[in-house]
Amino acid sequence: MKVLTVVIPCYNSAAYMDRAIESLLIGDENLEILIVDDGSSDNTSIIADEYEKKYPNIIHTIHKENGGHGDAINTGLKYSKGIYFKVLDSDDWFDKNSLKKVLDILKNMINNSKTLDMLIVNYVYENINMHKSKSINYKGAMPEEKIFTWDDLGHLKNSQNILMHSVIYLTEILKKCNLQLPKHTFYVDNIFVYKPLPYVKTMYYINVDLYRYFIGREDQSVNEKIMIKRIDQQIKVTKIIIDCYNPMIIECKKLRKYMIKYLVMMMTVSTVLLLKDNTEKSLNKKKELWYYLNSKNRDLYREINKSFLGLFVQIKGLVGKNIILLAYSLSRRIFGFN
Template sequence: MCCLSIIVPVYNVEKYIDKCLYSLANQTLNNIEIIIVNDGSTDNSQSVIDKYVSEYGDKMISFKKENGGLSDARNFGLKYANGEYIGFVDPDDWVEHEMYERLYDYAKERNADIVISDFIYEPESYITNSALISNIDLSLKKNPEMLLIEPSVCNKLFKKSLFDVHAIDFPKGLLHEDRVTIAKLFFYSEKTVYIGEAFYHYLKQREESITTSRNIKKFSDIIVVLNKMEQFFIQKNFIIPVQQSLETLIINSYFSFCIRAVNELNNEKMRYSFMDEFRDFILERYKKPYSIESFKKSNLNKKIVLYLLIKRKYTLVKLLTKLKNKVRG
C-alpha cells in the first residue's frame, strides 16, 4: 500500500492538463500514485498524459474509458486506488508541490480520517478562509454546521477506508455531485481536522450563463442532491442534529438559484417552471417557511426576496434585483 492515491479525471482539457500534471509529478511526498482517468476526451489531452506517464511511470498511471462524466471517472479511479489516503484534483487546476506531504503528515499526526485545507482562487490568487478552528475535531457528528462548508473534495484528504467500508461513491449523472459524497464522508469520519493553509489553485472559468444546457441541468440537479442528502440523514436517524444546517443549505440554494433564474433565464415558461419546482420542494418540507430558523436569521433584503419567491411574485423579484444591480453600478 502506498501513502496516497491522487485521482485526476480528464475530459478535453489539453490547454490546462500539463500544468496540473506537472504540479502532481513534483510532489514532495514520496510513495504516492497518481491515477489519471481519461473520460473519453476528443482533444489532445491523452498525448499530454502519455508524455507524463512515460516520464513518471513509477508514480503515474493512466486509464482510458468511454465518457461517463466527472462522477463516473472519479469512481473508476477509486477502484484502482491503493493508497492509505485519497486526494482528488480537477485537471484544469494545480496544486502546491508540498500540498500532499503537508496534508498527509497532518493526517498522521492528528490520526484524522479527513483533512481540510483552503483554496487559492485563480487568476486573482485570492485565498479562501474556511473560518474553521484548527485545534478541534470537526466531525459532522460533533459539528453539524460542517454541512455548510465548501463541499468540494479537491481541497481535502480522505482515508480510503471511508470509501471502502461504507461503500461511498460519487452519484453518477448529477451535477453538485460533491455535496452528497462529502455529506456521507463527514458523517462517517471519526475525526476531521483543518490545517489552515492554502495549497489548491482553483481556476475559475468564466461563469456560464444559466441558459446553457449544463447550468439548466445544474439548476434542476440541486433539488435532487438536496433531497438525497436529506434522505441519507433520515435513513441514518441523524436528521434532527443536522436539521438547522440542512434548512440553511436548502434556503440559501433556493435563494441563489432563483435569483440567477430571474436575472438570466429569458424563457419565461422555463424560468417559472424551475422556480415553481424549487418552491414546491421548500413547501413540501416546511409548511411555514417563514418560521424556520434559517429564514429568521436572513437579512431584511433576503427575507423580502424569499417571501416574494414563495408567494410567486416573480416579476417583483426581477424588478428588485434589477434595481439592486443598478444601485451597485
C-alpha cells in the first residue's frame, strides 16, 4: 500500500510529459506514479515505459485504448494502490518541496490513525500568453494545518473555488461516491472535484504552492476558442454537475452554499461561451441549458437566479449580454485563467 497515488493521464504528451514526471521524483517510495497512456500515437508510450524501467518501485505505466482524460483517470483510480489520490495533467508539474511536505503530512495522518478525507493545497496559474504567474490560495477561508469540517469553513472568494488542482482525496471517498467520469469528454475535472464533496467530512489545508497549472498553449482545452468549439462538452459536464447536486445528502449549510456557488461558476462559463459565439444555435443552447436546470431542480434554479449571473441573464437583449461579458473579461484579467 502506498501513501499517495498520482495519476498522469497522457495523450500525445511526448513533448512535455518529462517535466510532470520529474517533478514527482523526490526519492520517496511512499509515492506511486501511474502514467496512463491513453492510446497515444507519438512517443508517449516509449517515454512512459522508459521511466517505469528506471523507477520500477515508484512508476507504473498503463497502456489503454483512447478514451479521453476522464477515462484515463478512471483507469488510474481502478489500479491505484495509494491511500490518497491525486491527478497531475501531463503539461503541468508539482513543486518538489511542497510535495515533500504534503507526503509528510499524509504519512502523519495515517500513522496517527487520523481520519482525513480531503487535503487542500494552493495552485499556481502559469499563463505564458500573459507572462503571469498567479497563486491561488485559501488563506482566510480555511484554517491552516489543522483538521477541520465544513462548519469551520470561512467565506470563499470567487477566486478560491476548490479545483482538481488543489485537492487530494482519500481514495476511499472517490470509490464511495461511485466516481465514474465520462469518456471522450473534456472539462471532466469539474465532476472529479464536485461529486465527492458531500462525502467529505474532514479536511486539512496547507498553504503551499504545490500544483503549477500551465495555460496558454494554442491547442489547450482551456483556450477560449477551443472551448467555444467544444461547447457541447462544456454543456454536458455542466448538466452532470447539476445532476450531482443532491440536497438530501448535503448535510452542512456551508457545503450546500459552496456547491451552489460552484454551479453558478459552471453556468457562467457555459453562458458566456454561448454568448460569445453569438449564433442562433448557440443562443438556443443557452436557453435549453437554463431550461434543463429549471426542470431538474426548481429550487436550485431559484438559488442560481439570485446570483450575479442569474440577475443579468434575466436582462433581455444587449445590456444583459454586455454586462456578463464585461464581468467575465475582468475576471480573466485579474485571475489569469483561459
